[in-house]
Amino acid sequence: MSITPAVQFDLHRRMVRIRLFEEAAGRLAEAAKLPGFLHLYVGEEAVASGICGALNDDDHITSTHRGHGHLVAKGGDFNRMMAELMGKSTGYCKGKGGSMHISDLSLGMLGANGIVGAGSPIAVGAAFANKYRGRGQVAVAFFGDGATNIGAFHEAANMACALHLPIVFACENNEYGEFTPRDKTMAITDIVDRAAGYGMPGVIVDGMDVIAVHEAALEAVAKARAGGGPSLIEAKTYRFYNHHGVQNLGLKYRSDDEVAKWKERDPIFTLEDRMIENKVATRQRFDDIWAELRNDIETAIKFAEDSPLPTSDQVLVDVYSANGGN
Amino acid sequence: MSTVGIIVNPNAGKDIRRLVTPATHTSDVTKVGIVRRAIVAAAESGAERILIAPDTHRLGRRAADGLDAPVEIVDEPVTGSRFDTIGAARRFWKEQVGAVIALGGDGTSRDVALGWPDAPLIAISTGTNNVYPVAVDGTSAGAAAGLVASGIVSVADVARRSKKIVVRVDDRDSSVDDVALVDLAFIDADFIGARAVRDPSTITAVVAAVATPASTGLSSIAGRIHPVDRWESGGVFVRLGAGGRRVRVPLAPGSFTTIDVAEVRPLAEGESITLSGRTILAFDGERDLAVSPDGTVTVRVESSGPLVIDVERTLVRAASALAFDHSEKDDHGH
Numbered sequence: 018m019s020i021t022p023a024v025q026f027d028l029h030r031r032m033v034r035i036r037l038f039e040e041a042a043g044r045l046a047e048a049a050k051l052p053g054f055l056h057l058y059v060g061e062e063a064v065a066s067g068i069c070g071a072l073n074d075d076d077h078i079t080s081t082h083r084g085h086g087h088l089v090a091k092g093g094d095f096n097r098m099m100a101e102l103m104g105k106s107t108g109y110c111k112g113k114g115g116s117m118h119i120s121d122l123s124l125g126m127l128g129a130n131g132i133v134g135a136g137s138p139i140a141v142g143a144a145f146a147n148k149y150r151g152r153g154q155v156a157v158a159f160f161g162d163g164a165t166n167i168g169a170f171h172e173a174a175n176m177a178c179a180l181h182l183p184i185v186f187a188c189e190n191n192e193y194g195e196f197t198p199r200d201k202t203m204a205i206t207d208i209v210d211r212a213a214g215y216g217m218p219g220v221i222v223d224g225m226d227v228i229a230v231h232e233a234a235l236e237a238v239a240k241a242r243a244g245g246g247p248s249l250i251e252a253k254t255y256r257f258y259n260h261h262g263v264q265n266l267g268l269k270y271r272s273d274d275e276v277a278k279w280k281e282r283d284p285i286f287t288l289e290d291r292m293i294e295n296k297v298a299t300r301q302r303f304d305d306i307w308a309e310l311r312n313d314i315e316t317a318i319k320f321a322e323d324s325p326l327p328t329s330d331q332v333l334v335d336v337y338s339a340n341g342g343n
Numbered sequence: 344m345s346t347v348g349i350i351v352n353p354n355a356g357k358d359i360r361r362l363v364t365p366a367t368h369t370s371d372v373t374k375v376g377i378v379r380r381a382i383v384a385a386a387e388s389g390a391e392r393i394l395i396a397p398d399t400h401r402l403g404r405r406a407a408d409g410l411d412a413p414v415e416i417v418d419e420p421v422t423g424s425r426f427d428t429i430g431a432a433r434r435f436w437k438e439q440v441g442a443v444i445a446l447g448g449d450g451t452s453r454d455v456a457l458g459w460p461d462a463p464l465i466a467i468s469t470g471t472n473n474v475y476p477v478a479v480d481g482t483s484a485g486a487a488a489g490l491v492a493s494g495i496v497s498v499a500d501v502a503r504r505s506k507k508i509v510v511r512v513d514d515r516d517s518s519v520d521d522v523a524l525v526d527l528a529f530i531d532a533d534f535i536g537a538r539a540v541r542d543p544s545t546i547t548a549v550v551a552a553v554a555t556p557a558s559t560g561l562s563s564i565a566g567r568i569h570p571v572d573r574w575e576s577g578g579v580f581v582r583l584g585a586g587g588r589r590v591r592v593p594l595a596p597g598s599f600t601t602i603d604v605a606e607v608r609p610l611a612e613g614e615s616i617t618l619s620g621r622t623i624l625a626f627d628g629e630r631d632l633a634v635s636p637d638g639t640v641t642v643r644v645e646s647s648g649p650l651v652i653d654v655e656r657t658l659v660r661a662a663s664a665l666a667f668d669h670s671e672k673d674d675h676g677h
Contacts, residue, residue, distance in 0.1 A: 019531075019532055019533070019542060019545060020533065020534065020536070025533075205370075205371055205372075206353065206371060206399070206400040206401075207353075207357060207370075207371060207400070209357055209368075210368075210370040210371055210372065212368070213368055213370065218361040218362055218368065219357075219361065219368065220357060220358060220359045220360075220361050220362055221354070221357045221358065222359060222537055223537075226535075226536065226537075228534040228535075228536040228537075229535075229536045229537040229538070230537075231536075232359060232536050232537040232541060233359045233362065233537055236359060236362040236363050236541070237362050240362060240363065248362055291533070291534060291633075294633075294635070295533045297533070
């Protein structure tokens with residue numbers, strides 16, 4: 018049950034892929050090359066990576082408006098992601114969904130979601146289907162602290178527990194709902210205190226420590242897969258960039274000191290330091306990984322830039338079902 | 344001035360062991376309720392001043408909200424780490440607190456012992472598998488603390504000196520001194536990770552100061568082979584591995600496993616034992632410190648832990664001394 022070097026490298030790779038994709042997306046947004054909003058996942062990489070690293074390809078996840086990290090961690094394709102962000106026809110949603118609707122059903126990624134709290138009921142539906150089919154698949158609902166104040170989350174958690182479904186509720190508690198600190202919107206500090214109210218266990222992990230998140234995910238996913246029902250994992254984490262975009266937009270809702278303190282606990286660098294200390298990796302090996310993945314990002318940007326925009330005759334394609342919804 | 348100090352660890356009772364065992368979840372509301380009852384009871388029982396350590400979740404402040412009691416939230420930095428408890432305990436020592444109430448697990452009491460080694464302590468269990476703290480309601484704990492702090496009951500009559508495990512780690516670039524109150528385990532792992540010891544096969548050795556067959560957790564390994572109760576001197580060392588006895592132990596609440604014990608060695612008071620090489624040290628059940636292949640860990644068990652106040656004995660003494668009889672002051676607001 019110990020976390021082998023191969024698993025450590027796998028978790029590291031997932032995190033670096035997220036970091037590089039998001040930083041590239043941020044630069045493109047600043048250069049006005051991306052239409053629409055952009056919510057960057059930088060800082061929270063350990064959560065998506067630690068949890069998706071415990072899943073199989075045919076397990077399901079639902080995501081949030083800050084959803085790139087979840088798809089990347091599940092194995093998303095850089096080219097199709099970057100093309101979608103640029104609104105190109107080669108993108109995941111043929112350029113018509115953009116950042117907040119990105120999905121890949123072949124990877125069990127059931128979609129980012131622009132509506133806060135809306136992903137959890139979808140994950141419950143997937144978990145219900147998985148239980149019905151009986152192939153041992155698990156669903157994970159990613160959501161933020163703010164989403165737990167939304168009715169849809171309560172209904173989802175309640176139904177998942179009532180039906181004893183194979184699901185993990187993964188809360189990314191980054192302490193802010195958009196620009197509002199958590200303590201202005203709820204009277205409790207730990208989201209996990211809500212779990213018992215539905216009848217499921219809930220645990221807190223350090224969301225800046227991918228090993229800690231992964232250890233919790235292994236337990237919760239194994240429990241769900243074995244018919245043990247839902248769990249809630251609350252990962253205490255932090256987003257390094259603003260709610261949306263890269264710049265602060267002049268909204269000073271977090272102190273520089275607070276942001277700097279969280280950045281000291283960068284999940285990628287702390288894992289690298291520990292792996293080097295344990296003589297599992299060298300700095301050179303990590304430099305090579307970063308260089309290889311940077312190259313993938315550059316390729317994806319070029320792919321997206323060179324791809325065509327969707328043509329006007331595609332506006333209604335894939336929007337309405339031609340055969341009555343079946 | 345008779346002063347009671349209260350520390351509440353907001354992080355206790357919420358770790359990953361709840362995923363695989365039926366361990367108790369202790370919510371913030373539960374903790375706030377215990378502290379609130381302790382405040383009322385301490386004020387009722389002679390405390391003229393109640394100091395509360397600040398915490399990230401503002402549990403102490405919430406507990407005191409609206410109460411007519413002489414409560415002060417002490418002005419100490421809040422870091423969200425164990426240093427909050429260590430700092431608060433040290434502050435309570437400076438403030439000449441007469442009795443400390445600490446809500447948490449074994450690890451919380453450990454941090455109190457670091458901040459104030461001689462603390463007169465009532466440790467209330469709100470953790471996972473607690474050996475050192477006890478399950479006692481805030482009402483009784485607060486009353487006992489108030490009675491001791493005010494001198495109505497003498498601390499010497501109702502408190503006993505507990506043990507601690509003194510740990511020194513000499514590593515490549517640094518040395519670390521630390522303590523545990525129940526057990527120190529050596530774990531074959533690369534990471535501190537989620538802190539709880541998940542995999543029994545990674546435990547290589549345990550030093551226990553308290554090891555009873557009634558314990559849950561790492562100390563239960565020694566407790567089921569060579570019991571050492573909390574008041575007798577010395578401790579016990581067990582090395583895990585094949586070739587010796589095989590015992591069934593509750594390593595976590597409601598969760599039993601078979602452990603192979605290769606060696607059992609009683610440790611006399613103050614007797615040192617040294618282990619070398621790469622390991623992760625788990626203090627009182629939680630992975631906390633990585634030791635490199637060049638490091639050495641020296642451990643001894645001493646009778647120099649906090650003064651543990653016996654709540655029931657305190658209340659019995661007070662009753663014998665007619666301390667609960669209604670007096671005139673009770674007609675004026677008490």
